[in-house]
Amino acid sequence: MTIHRIQIDRRFSDLDQLGHVNNVVYGDYIQEARIRVNRRVRAEGIEMPAQVVARQEIDYIRPLHLNPEPIVVEVWVASVGNSSYVQLQRIYDNDGTLAAKARTVVVAFDPIAEKSLPLPASFREYLLGSLEVVE
Amino acid sequence: MTIHRIQIDRRFSDLDQLGHVNNVVYGDYIQEARIRVNRRVRAEGIEMPAQVVARQEIDYIRPLHLNPEPIVVEVWVASVGNSSYVQLQRIYDNDGTLAAKARTVVVAFDPIAEKSLPLPASFREYLLGSLEVVE
Amino acid sequence: MTIHRIQIDRRFSDLDQLGHVNNVVYGDYIQEARIRVNRRVRAEGIEMPAQVVARQEIDYIRPLHLNPEPIVVEVWVASVGNSSYVQLQRIYDNDGTLAAKARTVVVAFDPIAEKSLPLPASFREYLLGSLEVVE
């Protein structure tokens, strides 16, 4: 049962003409958080397949502005299938305000054959062991 | 009843390390299609408020690769509320393959007060007149 | 003697908080133009190595704004070395205004060994044949 908390620095180039972090960039923050979580898992010696996103839902709650303090992305696994898993994300501004909630379906992927793969056993076991229920 | 068809050229910088258009970039394609549709509407003299995305769902169906031919984003309005509307999008590869489906909730926004606004009457009327039911 | 003229559509996401195409994005336009020129050359059956940028200079002359009409990047080869060549670029707004001038040193690159390579003979011959002197 693991909630990862990933800090990500904003960049000036994340802003759009309204002076907000553009909504598309939230997807980049979520991707970056997933990559960093996977890096941690791989560092524990767990076999990590290539992965692609099959579905993503984002609820935008509060705008984010440029700020020297990082945002925080909370990431946890909500369910595990045969070749996919569901990751939930919450993006917080540096003052703790909830800025967005997201749900991402991630699929293990064979980049040569360009098709989905069963999750490797050790990775699936890791995911099942880290399952988190957040109401 | 209007389905807009927006052509968008891919860029090399849309690709990630797997050689696919990165999943985050699909959000950029959808944003770009919305901006271009709004430009058409504004060109008809319809009052256009600032707009922000309140929710977005994307289903990723097939990967997109670099190709000199543009992708096509089909965009239409599925429902209209008081201060928001729902836009549906389909992203097609240049050979007609459906690459992604999306649903976006767009909210009229006051950039000074940073809060939602009622849709201006002429824009709301336009949206209602362009409603499209695609099964 | 060849000047390639490449049209590139602007995107909303190219803009920064000032409402200009951000200066970093000019580099993306130049890269995109080079990729498209190389695609043309490859389509003529000429062997094309992987290439990296060794040096780039950009003079920013006039700001670019969002506009439905594409910018135009003129691209030509100014000199050819053993493993590198110099490409010059001019970026024009859709009304013909010169927005930027650039000079890029491009090096043939072995992505496995991560070091420079001699230009393949047929590509070098092509580059020499396309040399352009623009005062």
Place this chain on the structure above:
Amino acid sequence: MTIHRIQIDRRFSDLDQLGHVNNVVYGDYIQEARIRVNRRVRAEGIEMPAQVVARQEIDYIRPLHLNPEPIVVEVWVASVGNSSYVQLQRIYDNDGTLAAKARTVVVAFDPIAEKSLPLPASFREYLLGSLEVVE
């Protein structure tokens, strides 16, 4: 005499198809470093005009790869004019390897009139006081 050292985290989205930080992204790192230096200066109560880049030169020396450790951008002022100044940058990989050298001409800018401005006196004084000679 001040050399600012700015740490910037890499993102997965900084990589291109070759698995390198794309050369265009170096421009983003340099911009981000400048923004952060300016934030420090503004925090000292010094009047800061809007600024645009008039010229930039980048020498690419070594490729950067994805790494959990940040890059370091060293930034200093090399000369000061009436409405512009020259900033030099060096980008280092986390192991201290020099990855790129850059020189950027920055101009004070009136975003309403869209033309250059004299540097405000207090900012010009600050720039002159921070001049750095690095051979």
